[in-house]
Amino acid sequence: MKNPYLPYPVRIQEIITETEDRNLKTFKLVFLKSEDEAAFSYIPGQFAELSVAGQGEVPIGIASSPTEKGFIMFTVNRVGKVTTYLHNMKPGDVMGVRGPLGNWYPWEEMKGKNVVIIGGGFAFTTLRSSIVWMLDPAHRGDYGDITVVYGARNPGMLLYKEELVAWERRDDITMHLTVDATDDPQWKYNVGFVPAITKEKAPSSENAYAIVCGPPIMIKFTLPVLADLGFPPERIITSLEMRMKCGIGMCGRCNIGTEYVCKDGPVFTMEKLSRLPNEY
Amino acid sequence: MLKIFVTKDNLPNLVGRLMDGATVLGPVKEGEAHRFRPLKKAADLDLSYQNSRLSPKDLVHPHSDAMFAFSLKKDDPEAGILKELPRSADKRLVLGIRPCDAKAFRLVDVNFLTDTYRDPWWEARREATVLVGLGCSRPCRSCFCTAVGTGPFDETALDVLMTELEDGYLLKAVTEKGEALLRDAPQAEAATDERMQKAEGIAEEAARKISKPFVTEPIKDKPQTELFSAEFWEEVQFACINCGTCTYLCPTCWCFDIQDEVHGEEGVRLRLWDSCMFPLFTLHGSGHNPRNQKLQRVRQRFMHKFKYYVDKYGDGPACVGCGRCVQYCPVNIDIRRVVAMMSASCVCPT
Ligand SMILES: Cc1cc2nc3c(=O)[nH]c(=O)nc-3n(C[C@H](O)[C@H](O)[C@H](O)COP(=O)(O)OP(=O)(O)OC[C@H]3O[C@@H](n4cnc5c(N)ncnc54)[C@H](O)[C@@H]3O)c2cc1C
Ligand code: SF4
Ligand code: FES
Numbered sequence: 001m002k003n004p005y006l007p008y009p010v011r012i013q014e015i016i017t018e019t020e021d022r023n024l025k026t027f028k029l030v031f032l033k034s035e036d037e038a039a040f041s042y043i044p045g046q047f048a049e050l051s052v053a054g055q056g057e058v059p060i061g062i063a064s065s066p067t068e069k070g071f072i073m074f075t076v077n078r079v080g081k082v083t084t085y086l087h088n089m090k091p092g093d094v095m096g097v098r099g100p101l102g103n104w105y106p107w108e109e110m111k112g113k114n115v116v117i118i119g120g121g122f123a124f125t126t127l128r129s130s131i132v133w134m135l136d137p138a139h140r141g142d143y144g145d146i147t148v149v150y151g152a153r154n155p156g157m158l159l160y161k162e163e164l165v166a167w168e169r170r171d172d173i174t175m176h177l178t179v180d181a182t183d184d185p186q187w188k189y190n191v192g193f194v195p196a197i198t199k200e201k202a203p204s205s206e207n208a209y210a211i212v213c214g215p216p217i218m219i220k221f222t223l224p225v226l227a228d229l230g231f232p233p234e235r236i237i238t239s240l241e242m243r244m245k246c247g248i249g250m251c252g253r254c255n256i257g258t259e260y261v262c263k264d265g266p267v268f269t270m271e272k273l274s275r276l277p278n279e280y
Numbered sequence: 281m282l283k284i285f286v287t288k289d290n291l292p293n294l295v296g297r298l299m300d301g302a303t304v305l306g307p308v309k310e311g312e313a314h315r316f317r318p319l320k321k322a323a324d325l326d327l328s329y330q331n332s333r334l335s336p337k338d339l340v341h342p343h344s345d346a347m348f349a350f351s352l353k354k355d356d357p358e359a360g361i362l363k364e365l366p367r368s369a370d371k372r373l374v375l376g377i378r379p380c381d382a383k384a385f386r387l388v389d390v391n392f393l394t395d396t397y398r399d400p401w402w403e404a405r406r407e408a409t410v411l412v413g414l415g416c417s418r419p420c421r422s423c424f425c426t427a428v429g430t431g432p433f434d435e436t437a438l439d440v441l442m443t444e445l446e447d448g449y450l451l452k453a454v455t456e457k458g459e460a461l462l463r464d465a466p467q468a469e470a471a472t473d474e475r476m477q478k479a480e481g482i483a484e485e486a487a488r489k490i491s492k493p494f495v496t497e498p499i500k501d502k503p504q505t506e507l508f509s510a511e512f513w514e515e516v517q518f519a520c521i522n523c524g525t526c527t528y529l530c531p532t533c534w535c536f537d538i539q540d541e542v543h544g545e546e547g548v549r550l551r552l553w554d555s556c557m558f559p560l561f562t563l564h565g566s567g568h569n570p571r572n573q574k575l576q577r578v579r580q581r582f583m584h585k586f587k588y589y590v591d592k593y594g595d596g597p598a599c600v601g602c603g604r605c606v607q608y609c610p611v612n613i614d615i616r617r618v619v620a621m622m623s624a625s626c627v628c629p630t
Contacts, residue, residue, distance in 0.1 A: 004397040005347055005538075009361045032361075053350040053360045053549075054542045058565075079565035094360040216568075242570065243562050245538045248397045252535030253554070253561050255580075256570075257504045258588045263396070277508040277583075280570045 004248050007051040007096025008036040013071055014091055020156030024122050025087055026063065026075045029097060040100060042066055043107065044129040045239065045267050048099030049247045050074060050086065058082045059244045059262070062100065063125040065132035067139075072097065075125045075159060101247045103267050105130055105211055105237060107142075114144040116203045118222055120151050120194045120214025124159050126239060127213055131167065140172060147203045151178040151194040151218075155187050176201050195221035198229075205230035211237045223270065233271035240266050240280055256280050282462045283471035287448035290467040292322035295375065297466050302371035302410070305339060307332055316374065327376050327444070330420060335531035335604060336381050339374060340405040341388070341553075347401070348549040352542065362549060367400060369408040373461075376414040380423075380600035382437035383430045384531035385411075387600070390593050391534055401551075410457050413438040417482050419490050422603030424616055427492045430600050433483035443479040450479045493616040496597055498623040499586055507587055508579065512621045517578040519611035520557075526605035526613075527555040527581065532598045535561070556580045582618050 010029040018024040027050075031037040042048075042062055049057040064073035078087045089095070105126075115134065119127045127150075134143050148167070152158045158177070168175045178190035178197045190197050194214065203210075210231050212222055219238060226236055242254035242261040249263030257276040259265060286294050298304050299319060306325040308317040313333035319325055348362040385406065392402035416423070416432035425431050435441040439458035443450045450471055453459040462468070499507070527533040537554040540547055554561055557578075562571045571577050589598040599615070606614050 003364060003400050005400075006364060007362055051362065053362060054352055054540050054547050056540050057538065083565065096360075096362060241564065243564050245536075249394070250391055250397070250399055250534075250536075251538070251551075251554070252391075252556065252584075255584070255588065257508070257583075258592045275503070275505065277505055279508075279576060 002039075005098070005246070007049065007057075007098040008040060009033070010072075010095060010097050012089060012091050012093045012095065015089070018075060018159050018161075019122075020154075023078045024075055024159065025078075026073060026159075027086070028064075028071045028073050029095070030071050031097075032094070037070075040072065040097070042072075042100035043104035044133045045104030045126050046100040046102050047126070047247075047266060048072075048074070048097050048101055049244075050076070050082075051096035051098055052082060052085055052089075053096070055082045055085045057098065057245070057247075058086075059101070059247055061126040061129075061239070061266075063128050065129045065136070067133055067136040075122060077122050098247065102262055102265060105267055106209075110209050111142045112144065112207075114204070114206070114208035115146050116208055116210040117146070117148045117150075118194060118198055118210060118212045118214070118226075119149070120218040121153070121157070122159060123213040123215065123239075124150060127211065128160055128163070130211065131173070132163075135167075135170070135173060144207065146173045147176070147201075148173065149176045149178065149194055149198050149201065149203075151180070151190075151192075151197065153180050154182050155179055155184050193221070194218050195225050198222055199225045202229060205232075205235070209235045209237060213239050233274060234269050236270040238268060238270065238273075240268060242280060281453040282459050283450065283452045283476065284462050284465055284468040285445075285448055285450050285471045285475055286465065286468060291327075291449060293466050294468075295319070295322035295325055297464075298373055298375065298461070302373045304373045304375055305336075306375040316377070319375075325375065327414060329376075330418065331378055331381075331416075331602065331604075333529070333604070333608075335384065335529060335602065336374060336377055337384065337388070337531050337534070339372070340385060340402060340409065341534060341536075344550055344552050345401060346548045347538070347551055350547050350549070351545060352547060353545045367404045369404045371408055371410070372405075373410045373412060375412045376442070377411055377438075378416055378602070379413050379432065379434040379438060379441070380416075380425045380430050380602045381531050382411045382413050383434060383600045384437075384602075386437045387532050387589075387596060387598050388534050390595060410439045410461065411437065412440040412442060412451075412458070412461070414442045414444065415483060415486070417444055417486050419486055420603055420607075421491075422606040423490050423601055424493055424603065425601035426487055426490045427494055427616075428496065428597050428599045428601045432486040432490065443482060445475060445478055445482070450475050490601075491616075494620040494623055496586065496590075496619065496623060499597075499619075500590060502587075504583070504587055504591065507583065507622060510622075513575050513579045516582070516613065516618050516621070517575040520574055520578050520613055521611060522557045522559075522574055522577065523610060524555040524557045525608050525610065526615075527557055528553065529604040529608055531600060531602060531604075532585065556584070578613075582615070582622065586619055586622055 014028040016026040249260040307314040314329040392399035
């Protein structure tokens with residue numbers, strides 16, 4: 001068995017500054033060895049540990065889709081030691097990736113169902129992966145209507161702007177982009193918080209699943225909206241964050257009751273969470 | 281399985297023989313306490329000990345352990361790439377370990393050796409280690425092993441069980457590894473019926489001396505959310521100073537941290553013991569901390585051992601009743617009392 005703590009060596013191919021505050025950067029990484037790319041076989045919703053020798057590791061959701069070949073992609077918010085160091089690295093630098101880790105959104109169970117994706121702020125990373133994956137011709141037929149509500153503080157804080165615009169133009173996905181506030185006359189989409197826009201657009205809960213990722217405050221106010229729309233807790237899915245080290249359920253720090261978020265999560269249904277201690 | 285008897289006078293010869301084939305670790309007196317150390321000579325071994333202050337968990341899960349090495353040299357084409365270090369699997373024999381401490385290794389196996397991932401350091405050291413245990417004929421007042429599914433002469437996690445008789449030791453092989461050890465023991469005498477009967481008597485007498493301050497069964501039936509919101513945590517946590525002594529000494533506390541350490545242009549990725557008693561253990565980069573309060577951390581320790589572990593693995597509890605946390609907690613928080621509250625099965629005299 002492979003040593004589960006040993007990262008695959010990767011090279012930074014490209015770094016894209018996503019947001020106007022320059023706190024979010026997307027890293028496109030390529031594996032130094034092609035067999036490692038094959039071994040790193042992932043499913044949307046999973047995460048990986050990004051490893052920088054001398055700095056440490058950080059768990060980051062995989063933002064690329066398995067249908068995109070030749071690279072993997074992560075969007076990193078600059079908060080502390082490792083993420084700040086990462087932000088100062090350059091294309092061509094060598095680092096490591098360990099994973100894929102954790103569980104994923106329930107793609108098998110959601111087959112034949114409508115999928116409502118609700119995202120806020122920079123928690124849109126694995127949601128991007130999911131959208132790209134579902135829109136791929138190989139998978140689009142497996143799912144019904146795809147509805148997306150995605151919001152950020154202002155237009156400059158949205159991730160993946162070019163793709164958002166491209167998805168807007170498609171007719172096989174319904175996009176509801178929103179910002180908390182803006183004085184930008186170019187902004188032609190919604191203005192308002194994600195829960196309010198979700199309520200206004202009222203995506204049907206019939207035969208549908210909702211995947212909700214965002215800051216805790218957004219989740220807190222979106223859940224009652226979804227309940228009113230008729231989504232039962234078993235069909236509301238979210239992805240959680242905890243401080244992590246090992247990422248494989250061994251170092252003991254990321255548990256919520258019996259569940260290790262790194263291994264038994266990060267994806268949970270609200271039904272499952274309701275049976276766990278409220279400590280996250 | 282093979283049983284032999286070795287007189288006290290002849291024991292050093294047996295220890296000497298064992299030292300030829302493996303590194304032998306045993307209880308050695310250091311200052312006022314005993315600690316498991318590699319024996320330099322047979323006479324270092326002190327089997328008259330009651331138990332070691334630090335649990336022997338560090339023999340398999342060291343306090344600090346290098347995982348990988350890396351270079352940061354500008355001209356090194358491999359700079360920044362983590363390299364595996366040789367994992368030495370030197371044969372080791374732990375002599376005189378208490379049955380409870382050996383059982384702790386079993387309980388922690390469940391965490392490190394899973395169907396999806398296997399921890400290579402834990403696995404290599406576990407496989408290379410033979411456990412020759414010494415039954416407890418004189419248990420401490422703080423022992424409660426029989427309440428948590430083990431006991432002073434529990435052989436289940438051992439390769440050989442030793443029982444001290446007046447004039448020597450009865451050694452009983454429990455596994456094939458243990459049998460191989462005893463087969464060519466020097467100056468072995470027969471484990472006569474009389475000796476075996478004596479050993480049984482000693483084991484029964486010891487078990488009788490150990491208190492059973494709680495029953496764990498009722499805890500299984502309570503939902504984790506109910507125990508989690510119980511009011512008694514407020515009282516339990518009150519005196520705790522979050523020093524981490526309990527988790528440091530505990531043979532089943534395995535939590536660890538991972539840190540990079542750089543010297544000049546070379547570095548290592550280390551793993552180091554950590555503790556759920558420290559706020560940093562769960563602090564997010566954003567500043568949010570799900571276990572910010574002392575109550576939350578104290579509760580996590582007891583809930584993990586007696587509820588989460590049991591529910592998750594259908595085994596346990598993750599406690600062997602060694603009583604170290606009872607003996608060394610500076611504010612006398614007594615796990616026996618806490619578990620009794622969790623199971624609401626009895627209230628111990630305080
Ligand atoms: C499943 C999962 C997916 C995530 N996805 C993303 C993402 O797509 N983009 C993004 O920007 N961030 C994501 N995060 C959060 C990100 O891991 C933390 O912001 C990051 O670890 C902070 O590291 P630091 O060294 O900069 O901070 P410091 O505060 O210096 O933290 C030191 C160390 O503690 C650990 N740590 C600290 N905070 C967290 C945390 N919130 N979660 C996990 N470990 C932590 C890390 O090992 C880190 O190196 C995710 C977290 C999880 C658990
Ligand atoms: S030893 Fe006692 S005071 Fe120290 S952390 Fe443990 S319970 Fe708290
Ligand atoms: S990060 Fe180590 S147990 Fe989850």
